Amino acid sequence: MKTLYLLCGLLCDERVWEAQANALRPEYHVRVISFGNGEDTLAAMAERVLADAPASFALAGHSMGGRVALEVCRRAPERVERLALLDTGYEAVAPGEADKRAVLVDQARLEGIGSIAAAWGLPMLAPGHRDDPALVQAVFDMVGRMSPAVYAAQTRALLARPDATGVLRSLACPTLVLCGMQDAWSPPERHERMAALIPGRPQVRLVDDCGHMSPMEQPAAVTSALRAWLGASI
Template identity: 70%
Template sequence: MKKVVYLLCGLLCDSVVWEAQAHALGADYDVRVISFEGLDSMQAMADKVLVDAPARFALAGHSMGGRVALEVYRRAPQRIERLALLDTGYEPAAPGEAEKRAVLVDQAQKEGIASIAASWGLPMLAPANRDDPALVQAVVDMVGRMSAPIYAGKTRALLGRPDATDVLKRIACPTMIICGEEDGWSPPERHEQMAALVPGAQLRLIDGAGHMVMMEAPGAVLQALQEWLALPTTTYEET
């Protein structure tokens, strides 16, 4: 029986964001990609992961999905065989964050979700990648498959996220933290802090990629995930 690997999607992202890695890993693993349309809390999102999950599984989350992964670990650490966190964060909502996010949510509600595809999506890419028509179109199309209510719900979930500092300190499974070196939304410095908090964590910075690292550098991310999936678990399981 193949080991189960969950890949969790971020804000305004669907399975396309993981497409390259899910396809490649699917030859050897039972890969399950989850997005969170219709949900508006970290708790509900964690429930969606856990409800059909096996007793033990590997868990990777990108952006908002990384925060969901930390909530899953908070709830069921004994079930997580290994953890990967990509271009994400761990702090609670910052002062003024709600107001900044409200501007885009309001725009989406008044003008439609497509109106924020460029204003939200393009800055998620490394500057050089913003000139790649196919990549830009893929991001625009992905955002366009969402809706203003979906965006508002996921934003509520993000704004209600708990501080995950203590979760990071308690992680006792093989953990890899991955970040695009040119991620201006959740920068490498934050991921270095996360790696310092997690016992034994490995950090991978992906050259030439921004926040949408799996789409911008699919091969490099796949290689990192393959290394993550090959990390030994014996030491962690015995502690």
């Protein structure tokens, strides 16, 4: 059975991939990895994946997890059979980004991680999903399972991230680039630029009525896109 890694993003745990993991487990050995063990660099996160993984595997990353996936490809491209990048990015830190992130990290330290659930979590959802009580509660609960220390460590990793343009240009495996059409955090235009950097013809999927939390907001559409990607010829 082929192995599929699903990498979680900032303040996300296994819940973010729950629908996809449940759907794909009959066909694949699915491993969901969240980064709450104190890793504070993308390199350390990538090495954790590589230490756990078999000689070859499929790799999907959401949000920060997509950046980790690109770091895995930087370090061991020969082991990645196929790559999926969801609601993520590839550029280095933008001007002013550190200050914006510091505000929420400081709030989490002073008031507790639950205090940023609405400030951080709601904008991640498409406007039409922000009044879905079950979805909103699932996102808030996921944030609440983290801690200020985890949030700070993940933020340090993101603020020290390298530019991954060269990694995208070097990809030689079947690749999926997926984004919610209403993702205000990492918009479709960024994903179109990513796809243009990838050699060959990557699969590109823009999911309507969907924000940054695509695996939770549109689970069926994301699962369908992953199935098509996993079935693509090598």
